[in-house]
Structures are given as structure tokens and as C-alpha cells.
Amino acid sequence: MSLPGDRFSPEVDATGPAPPADTVDLLPIYCRHGVTWSWVDYEGGYVCDDPAHHEGPPATMVGAIPEDHQPTFAHPPNDAQREALEAEDARRRVERLTDRVNKLTRG
Ligand SMILES: [Zn+2]
Incomplete structure (x- = not known):
């Protein structure tokens, strides 16, 4: 079941065309708070660039970033x-x- 609160208006989802799959994991992304999360190879996942904002296990993919910080954006x-x-x-x-x-x- 999908709750109304889980949905976002189309403008929010419109972050432009998705980058090619082989580069998407390497670009820093922005969480809903506008804070960058960078791919850290030796951690094997995305890590928030501001430890005061979020500290926790690396997210193995963009979708694994904690729900509190979703949705994510390619740009601020x-x-x-x-x-x-x-x-x-x-x-x-x-x-x-x-x-x-x-x-x-x-x-
Ligand atoms: Zn955040």
C-alpha cells in the first residue's frame, strides 16, 4: 500500500534525465536537506559529507540512503x-x- 505522504508532486521528481548508469554511482548526490553524499570506494557506498548531518553505515546505492534523507537529487x-x-x-x-x-x- 502506498500512503499519500510517500508521494511527491511531479516537480519534485523532475530532476532531469538520469545520467548514464556507469557514472551515476560516482557523482556526489544531494539529500533532501541539500547536503552532499559522496561515493567512497573504500567504504563501498555513499557517505554523508557532513558527519554532523548524518553518521551511519555507507549506503550501497542511492536508494539505500536512509529514508529520512530521501528523496535525493543530482543537483541541490x-x-x-x-x-x-x-x-x-x-x-x-x-x-x-x-x-x-x-x-x-x-x-
Ligand atoms: Zn539529509
């Missing part, structure tokens, strides 16, 4: 994408709060 997110992501974050906060309230009031 533009204003429209940032706004969409912020709206998404706000919606998730409301959902989490609603869940908590529901649990508390039911319990």
Missing part, C-alpha cells in the same frame, strides 16, 4: 523542491502528532 534542490519538501515535513509532523494524540486519548 531548487526553491520549488525545497518548498515541497518543507510542506511534506510539516505534513509528517502533523501526522505523527495526530498518531500520538490518538494513542493517548484511546489508551
Whole structure:
């Protein structure tokens, strides 16, 4: 099942044509927060360039980057994408709060 909160508007997905498959793993990518993640050969995966932003096991592929940092971009997110992501974050906060309230009031 796909929840509405998991979907992004078409503008957010429109990051342009995908680069050739043999080079895609070598380019740094940007997480939803606009922080770069670089492919580190000896780690065997993508590692966040800012340890204060994210520290953890390397992601073996772009899709393996933690969900908190998805979606990823080939370029820094533009204003429209940032706004969409912020709206998404706000919606998730409301959902989490609603869940908590529901649990508390039911319990
Ligand atoms: Zn991030």
C-alpha cells in the first residue's frame, strides 16, 4: 500500500534525465536537506559529507540512503523542491502528532 505522504508532486521528481548508469554511482548526490553524499570506494557506498548531518553505515546505492534523507537529487534542490519538501515535513509532523494524540486519548 502506498500512503499519500510517500508521494511527491511531479516537480519534485523532475530532476532531469538520469545520467548514464556507469557514472551515476560516482557523482556526489544531494539529500533532501541539500547536503552532499559522496561515493567512497573504500567504504563501498555513499557517505554523508557532513558527519554532523548524518553518521551511519555507507549506503550501497542511492536508494539505500536512509529514508529520512530521501528523496535525493543530482543537483541541490531548487526553491520549488525545497518548498515541497518543507510542506511534506510539516505534513509528517502533523501526522505523527495526530498518531500520538490518538494513542493517548484511546489508551
Ligand atoms: Zn539529509
